[in-house]
Amino acid sequence: MEPEHHPDQLIKHHRHTRELLNQISTLLEKQSLVTGLVERQEMPQHQLVSFLVQRQQANHLRQQINHFHPADIAMALESLPKEQRNQLWDLIDTGHLGAVLIELSDPVRESLLHDMGRDQLMRAAWQLESDELADLLPQLPSHIIPDLLASLEHEDREQVKTAAAFPPDSVGALMDFDILSVRIDNTLDVVLRFLRRRGSIPEDSAVLMVVDRSGYLKGTLSLESILVNDGETRVEELMNSKPIAFHTDDSLQQTANAFERYNLITAPVINAHGQLLGCLNVEAVLEYIHKESKKDILAQAGLREEEDIFAPVWRSGRNRWPWLALNLCIAFIASRIIGQFEDTITQVVALAALLPITANIGGNAGNQAMALVIRSLALHQLNRSNFSHLLIKELMIGVMNGLLWGSIMGLATWILYDRFDLALIMVSAMVVTLVVAALTGVLIPVALKQAGQDPVLGSSILISGITDTFGFLIFLGLAASII
Amino acid sequence: MEPEHHPDQLIKHHRHTRELLNQISTLLEKQSLVTGLVERQEMPQHQLVSFLVQRQQANHLRQQINHFHPADIAMALESLPKEQRNQLWDLIDTGHLGAVLIELSDPVRESLLHDMGRDQLMRAAWQLESDELADLLPQLPSHIIPDLLASLEHEDREQVKTAAAFPPDSVGALMDFDILSVRIDNTLDVVLRFLRRRGSIPEDSAVLMVVDRSGYLKGTLSLESILVNDGETRVEELMNSKPIAFHTDDSLQQTANAFERYNLITAPVINAHGQLLGCLNVEAVLEYIHKESKKDILAQAGLREEEDIFAPVWRSGRNRWPWLALNLCIAFIASRIIGQFEDTITQVVALAALLPITANIGGNAGNQAMALVIRSLALHQLNRSNFSHLLIKELMIGVMNGLLWGSIMGLATWILYDRFDLALIMVSAMVVTLVVAALTGVLIPVALKQAGQDPVLGSSILISGITDTFGFLIFLGLAASII
Numbered sequence: 001m002e003p004e005h006h007p008d009q010l011i012k013h014h015r016h017t018r019e020l021l022n023q024i025s026t027l028l029e030k031q032s033l034v035t036g037l038v039e040r041q042e043m044p045q046h047q048l049v050s051f052l053v054q055r056q057q058a059n060h061l062r063q064q065i066n067h068f069h070p071a072d073i074a075m076a077l078e079s080l081p082k083e084q085r086n087q088l089w090d091l092i093d094t095g096h097l098g099a100v101l102i103e104l105s106d107p108v109r110e111s112l113l114h115d116m117g118r119d120q121l122m123r124a125a126w127q128l129e130s131d132e133l134a135d136l137l138p139q140l141p142s143h144i145i146p147d148l149l150a151s152l153e154h155e156d157r158e159q160v161k162t163a164a165a166f167p168p169d170s171v172g173a174l175m176d177f178d179i180l181s182v183r184i185d186n187t188l189d190v191v192l193r194f195l196r197r198r199g200s201i202p203e204d205s206a207v208l209m210v211v212d213r214s215g216y217l218k219g220t221l222s223l224e225s226i227l228v229n230d231g232e233t234r235v236e237e238l239m240n241s242k243p244i245a246f247h248t249d250d251s252l253q254q255t256a257n258a259f260e261r262y263n264l265i266t267a268p269v270i271n272a273h274g275q276l277l278g279c280l281n282v283e284a285v286l287e288y289i290h291k292e293s294k295k296d297i298l299a300q301a302g303l304r305e306e307e308d309i310f311a312p313v314w315r316s317g318r319n320r321w322p323w324l325a326l327n328l329c330i331a332f333i334a335s336r337i338i339g340q341f342e343d344t345i346t347q348v349v350a351l352a353a354l355l356p357i358t359a360n361i362g363g364n365a366g367n368q369a370m371a372l373v374i375r376s377l378a379l380h381q382l383n384r385s386n387f388s389h390l391l392i393k394e395l396m397i398g399v400m401n402g403l404l405w406g407s408i409m410g411l412a413t414w415i416l417y418d419r420f421d422l423a424l425i426m427v428s429a430m431v432v433t434l435v436v437a438a439l440t441g442v443l444i445p446v447a448l449k450q451a452g453q454d455p456v457l458g459s460s461i462l463i464s465g466i467t468d469t470f471g472f473l474i475f476l477g478l479a480a481s482i483i
Numbered sequence: 484m485e486p487e488h489h490p491d492q493l494i495k496h497h498r499h500t501r502e503l504l505n506q507i508s509t510l511l512e513k514q515s516l517v518t519g520l521v522e523r524q525e526m527p528q529h530q531l532v533s534f535l536v537q538r539q540q541a542n543h544l545r546q547q548i549n550h551f552h553p554a555d556i557a558m559a560l561e562s563l564p565k566e567q568r569n570q571l572w573d574l575i576d577t578g579h580l581g582a583v584l585i586e587l588s589d590p591v592r593e594s595l596l597h598d599m600g601r602d603q604l605m606r607a608a609w610q611l612e613s614d615e616l617a618d619l620l621p622q623l624p625s626h627i628i629p630d631l632l633a634s635l636e637h638e639d640r641e642q643v644k645t646a647a648a649f650p651p652d653s654v655g656a657l658m659d660f661d662i663l664s665v666r667i668d669n670t671l672d673v674v675l676r677f678l679r680r681r682g683s684i685p686e687d688s689a690v691l692m693v694v695d696r697s698g699y700l701k702g703t704l705s706l707e708s709i710l711v712n713d714g715e716t717r718v719e720e721l722m723n724s725k726p727i728a729f730h731t732d733d734s735l736q737q738t739a740n741a742f743e744r745y746n747l748i749t750a751p752v753i754n755a756h757g758q759l760l761g762c763l764n765v766e767a768v769l770e771y772i773h774k775e776s777k778k779d780i781l782a783q784a785g786l787r788e789e790e791d792i793f794a795p796v797w798r799s800g801r802n803r804w805p806w807l808a809l810n811l812c813i814a815f816i817a818s819r820i821i822g823q824f825e826d827t828i829t830q831v832v833a834l835a836a837l838l839p840i841t842a843n844i845g846g847n848a849g850n851q852a853m854a855l856v857i858r859s860l861a862l863h864q865l866n867r868s869n870f871s872h873l874l875i876k877e878l879m880i881g882v883m884n885g886l887l888w889g890s891i892m893g894l895a896t897w898i899l900y901d902r903f904d905l906a907l908i909m910v911s912a913m914v915v916t917l918v919v920a921a922l923t924g925v926l927i928p929v930a931l932k933q934a935g936q937d938p939v940l941g942s943s944i945l946i947s948g949i950t951d952t953f954g955f956l957i958f959l960g961l962a963a964s965i966i
Binding site (some may be wrong): 069071072075078079080081103192195196198199200201204205206223224226227228229230257259260261262263265282283285286287289290293295296297298300301302303307309310313314316317320321323324325327328330331332334335336338339342345346349350351352353354355356357359360361363364365367368370371372374375376378379380381382383386389390393396397400401405408409412456460461464465468472 | 765
């Protein structure tokens with residue numbers, strides 16, 4: 001409670017990201033204001049003075065902004081419209097550009113790289129680790145890549161080439177080459193002397209890698225065990241001889257699951273022969289998960305790539321075409337189905353009003369079943385042996401909910417139109433539509449997955465298209481045969 | 484390349500989860516078969532023999548299954564239908580039950596807890612850490628809780644009570660009480676002696692906490708710095724004096740973002756006065772993220788809670804009612820709107836067939852805009868200052884895509900029905916509907932967020948409901964005034 005105990009020296013993490021953004025916004029506005037005054041020469045008599053003020057302000061702003069964490073600067077860049085974004089970018093110290101670039105989302109990074117000069121690009125690239133540089137490489141202007149690679153040391157160049165050769169969703173692409181390995185036959189005293197001479201351990205490593213003379217992975221040694229055990233002990237006695245290791249071609253999705261499941265912090269990465277190539281750290285995994293998060297919601301609506309929210313209208317608009325086009329095709333088919341029943345509708349025009357109800361609720365029920373299936377697929381809960389069990393269950397739910405909500409809507413129809421036949425059509429159509437919706441909701445994501453596709457991609461469009469089409473067909477087909 | 488170098492002793496992580504499940508399934512089937520034979524007494528003459536065989540098989544099975552990682556057993560339990568699930572559960576050693584329970588999803592855990600006896604429950608609970616037990620507490624049968632708490636040591640009991648008092652989505656609920664703190668004025672030699680005497684460090688801690696005499700957090704000391712520095716050095720000189728610390732009431736969502744952004748492994752948790760209470764580890768954060776993942780897809784379809792895919796039909800079906808009901812209400816309103824235009828439809832029955840097209844594509848376009856907004860909200864890219872910029876951009880995309888796809892559909896309508904007025908209605912309705920869809924897609928998630936709600940919850944139902952309703956109104960309204 002005494003004020004002198006308050007931890008004033010602790011930086012609280014930025015809980016209020018909004019505050020941070022507002023701060024940067026205000027700083028940028030101040031800067032524009034002063035620049036504007038000088039450029040418009042509204043104070044010509046004080047020109048020199050205001051110029052100096054401007055310089056001072058810019059320096060102050062620069063200092064403040066470069067004090068932020070690169071990840072925070074990246075977030076600020078992503079939330080600024082183009083003009084302010086470039087303004088902020090120009091204020092970042094060249095020494096920080098690399099760190100900020102690596103934190104940016106692809107589309108924003110691309111737009112900023114596009115405007116950078118050759119020298120600035122080279123200097124930014126030199127600040128990166130091999131795996132980070134490999135990640136950046138495809139977005140760099142092709143004419144600077146040979147020079148950039150030539151400017152690296154031999155070992156680094158080879159690492160960049162190796163990392164760039166791995167597919168972007170594989171462990172190899174995120175692997176850290178900077179590992180510290182010790183020999184299996186050393187004692188802790190030898191290891192400790194080695195560490196003190198080296199003066200540092202690769203950032204955030206929780207374990208040292210244990211190898212034999214030929215570089216084959218033999219186990220991992222936690223920093224803890226070096227600290228709490230006697231110096232005479234040999235590495236072999238203390239190491240974890242059965243560490244969970246990954247291959248360079250393992251999928252990151254499954255690797256991320258393994259990190260969560262087995263509580264990993266640092267895991268060795270080996271080649272097919274068991275030789276140690278590098279390691280994978282939990283931060284890299286977290287960053288991967290973060291980049292993947294919310295992609296599902298985009299994918300469901302048929303947007304495969306992340307989008308810069310400040311990309312030009314034309315580019316963003318075009319991004320949405322492929323699935324809009326598919327959507328339109330399905331809607332056109334649904335429309336033609338209604339067209340086949342024009343005679344029936346002319347007889348009972350109330351059908352036109354009742355028509356969308358079953359289709360609409362079918363789309364929703366299908367979405368619900370599909371959401372559960374997509375989740376079960378992602379969590380590996382669904383497999384060949386329990387698939388039919390799940391399908392039957394969803395079909396039964398379809399019948400149950402169809403009878404319940406169909407009866408309610410049937411009653412409403414009866415009251416509204418005073419026609420029992422319409423009410424009967426409503427109940428029957430609802431049950432059949434909800435069964436079709438359940439079937440579609442289970443089968444579409446499973447079929448997409450079987451075909452090697454992302455089960456989420458475009459799924460909400462497909463499901464609403466199919467339930468609409470079948471919903472109309474069932475409702476009008478029943479109507480035509482009963483009325 | 485030489486075979487003797489192959490790392491046979493390395494356990495590769497289970498890349499093929501399916502294999503693992505198949506293995507367990509086969510084991511369970513074998514077990515049932517033997518049990519069946521004995522129970523049905525089809526080999527009465529060998530009864531004793533087969534009984535022994537069965538015992539042996541069961542023991543073998545038990546051994547194999549208890550060899551798996553608790554997280555893998557949990558996953559297997561989640562993917563088995565009720566009967567097999569209980570069969571597998573009975574085979575798990577009492578000593579592992581706690582570890583497996585804590586890895587299970589809520590609904591599956593609940594169903595298993597329901598069938599456990601009092602003694603078994605107590606023994607499983609004793610295996611858990613305070614924060615884990617607090618997590619389990621709300622699901623335990625209320626009559627055993629007092630006894631369970633009474634059976635704990637005083638310190639543990641207080642910790643469980645403390646942890647249980649925090650809201651489930653706060654840092655306090657995931658906080659680890661088991662921390663190792665050292666005093667700011669110690670030397671590394673003193674710290675090292677202390678660690679050796681203690682013999683262990685809390686699992687997966689990357690740092691030790693540094694406190695003053697009154698327990699106020701002063702910094703963190705990485706294990707690395709203890710290893711690579713001279714024993715005479717004082718903790719104060721080496722510690723990170725500005726660690727990123729969290730408060731017990733910080734939201735886990737934002738804390739997870741901070742862990743990703745600042746590459747944290749272990750972070751101190753403090754109270755409002757800066758006193759050290761515990762720590763938060765990256766594994767707990769990863770587990771939280773994993774549990775949250777794919778929840779969005781459920782939430783979008785109006786399913787707030789995760790669901791046991793093998794829950795009874797009745798219970799699963801009921802889970803889906805609230806949003807189906809809302810959906811039905813909206814669909815009913817949309818239907819009444821069409822009802823108002825029955826005269827117009829009687830005049831030109833083609834309208835009934837063309838009606839769903841604009842509404843349908845509006846729903847899709849609205850979903851696309853909404854997906855981007857939800858993602859931007861989650862990544863904190865959207866704020867007061869850039870909101871109008873985004874809204875205007877989306878409206879412009881609506882106009883652009885409305886004109887493009889509206890013209891295509893208009894042309895199709897003209898060719899199909901040979902009526903220019905219908906084509907004109909189609910183009911105009913498409914533009915207006917896509918603008919309304921963009922407006923809804925941006926405003927709904929932002930409004931939900933402003934109201935303190937999850938911007939994802941039910942969003943796909945709301946958006947399709949609103950675009951349907953407006954789509955019908957716009958299309959038929961235009962038709963009524965033009966025809």
